[in-house]
Amino acid sequence: MALNKDGFKLPxxxxxxxxxxxxxxxxxxxxxxxxxERLRTPDxxxxxxxxxxxxxQAASNAGMKLESDDDRQTLLKHLEEAARVAPKxxxxxxxxxxxxxxxxxxxxxxxxxxxxxxxTIGLQPSIAAGFVxxxxxxxxxxxxxxxxxxxxHLLAQALKTTGVKS
Amino acid sequence: xxxxxxxxxxGSMLAAAGGFFWIAFKLSASGGAVKPSEPQTIDEQAxxxxxxxxxxxxxxxxxxxxxxxxxxxxxxxAMFLQQDLRLTTxxxxxxxxxxxxxxxxxxxxxxxxxxxxxxxxxxESIQKTNEAVDQQRQMMSVQLTKEFEDxxxxxxxxxxxxxxxxxxxxxxxxxxNQIDLTDQLxxxxxxxxxxxEAIREDITNGA
Numbered sequence: 001m002a003l004n005k006d007g008f009k010l011p012x013x014x015x016x017x018x019x020x021x022x023x024x025x026x027x028x029x030x031x032x033x034x035x036x037e038r039l040r041t042p043d044x045x046x047x048x049x050x051x052x053x054x055x056x057q058a059a060s061n062a063g064m065k066l067e068s069d070d071d072r073q074t075l076l077k078h079l080e081e082a083a084r085v086a087p088k089x090x091x092x093x094x095x096x097x098x099x100x101x102x103x104x105x106x107x108x109x110x111x112x113x114x115x116x117x118x119x120t121i122g123l124q125p126s127i128a129a130g131f132v133x134x135x136x137x138x139x140x141x142x143x144x145x146x147x148x149x150x151x152x153h154l155l156a157q158a159l160k161t162t163g164v165k166s
Numbered sequence: 167x168x169x170x171x172x173x174x175x176x177g178s179m180l181a182a183a184g185g186f187f188w189i190a191f192k193l194s195a196s197g198g199a200v201k202p203s204e205p206q207t208i209d210e211q212a213x214x215x216x217x218x219x220x221x222x223x224x225x226x227x228x229x230x231x232x233x234x235x236x237x238x239x240x241x242x243x244a245m246f247l248q249q250d251l252r253l254t255t256x257x258x259x260x261x262x263x264x265x266x267x268x269x270x271x272x273x274x275x276x277x278x279x280x281x282x283x284x285x286x287x288x289x290e291s292i293q294k295t296n297e298a299v300d301q302q303r304q305m306m307s308v309q310l311t312k313e314f315e316d317x318x319x320x321x322x323x324x325x326x327x328x329x330x331x332x333x334x335x336x337x338x339x340x341x342x343n344q345i346d347l348t349d350q351l352x353x354x355x356x357x358x359x360x361x362x363e364a365i366r367e368d369i370t371n372g373a
Contacts, residue, residue, distance in 0.1 A: 138364065145334075
């Protein structure tokens with residue numbers, strides 16, 4: 001199944017596997033709700049209930065209309081396929097990132113690395129600034145702690161020089 | 167002259183003959199008064215005369231005189247023996263004194279010599295011990311100095327490393343919550359751009 005290769009892109013608001021699971025559950029719940037509504041009142045026009053912005057953006061990115069049963073099923077398959085094949089990246093920051101900040105990071109990844117990548121967001125106050133990231137087989141430490149550790153000899157040298165002068 | 171000598175000789179012979187006859191006469195005259203029971207032989211007469219001469223009194227006299235003489239000789243010999251004994255004792259004392267003194271002097275000399283040798287050996291041993299102790303002390307001093315220097319350098323090194331760790335930890339703890347992530351966005355995007363190829367390759371080809 002190559003649904004994702006047909007042009008479906010996860011929106012930036014769906015950054016994590018949890019977000020994706022929430023959107024899938026929401027989409028399933030909406031489909032079930034609309035089905036029940038049609039069964040109860042077959043003559044009534046079915047209105048799409050209030051949905052989250054994530055689901056709305058996912059539907060927009062896929063060019064789907066949620067009023068259509070086929071489009072909802074197609075979108076659900078897209079989301080399931082994304083959950084199955086999307087590469088996972090764990091990235092940690094010193095503080096909890098805002099949604100806006102996280103969206104920018106996710107969009108950069110989706111544009112430059114992989115359009116289906118999903119994140120696991122971690123919290124590591126000890127890094128002070130920057131980030132640490134673990135991809136499937138590599139670890140990237142771009143934190144201030146790493147920078148300080150790499151230049152610890154400069155600090156020791158400066159302390160020694162200061163001690164000699166004093 | 168010869169006649170005179172001859173006359174003298176004849177006269178001497180006549181005188182001798184006359185004396186002989188006078189004695190013979192005398193003996194024959196005395197023999198008539200001897201009792202018939204008395205011995206008549208010369209031996210018997212000699213024995214009888216001996217009994218008569220050496221009677222008890224004479225024997226007692228001889229015994230007394232012999233006893234006195236013996237006592238005198240014994241006394242003289244005792245005196246001589248006492249003198250000799252005293253002299254010998256004195257000489258023996260002198261000899262013993264001389265010998266003992268000599269022996270003691272020899273022994274004391276040997277003893278003194280042994281003591282001097284032992285003293286010399288002890289002094290040499292003490293000197294060697296002192297030299298060894300001094301040498302050991304110098305070696306220990308050098309070793310201790312080196313140990314102190316090494317320990318000092320090690321502690322200084324550890325202090326410098328640790329103080330760098332402490333400063334790092336302090337700075338990280340101090341600024342950890344003060345830098346806004348939004349302010350770090352440019353830096354983070356820059357780091358991601360720098361590692362873009364590695365990230366892409368790992369995500370594409372990774373496990």
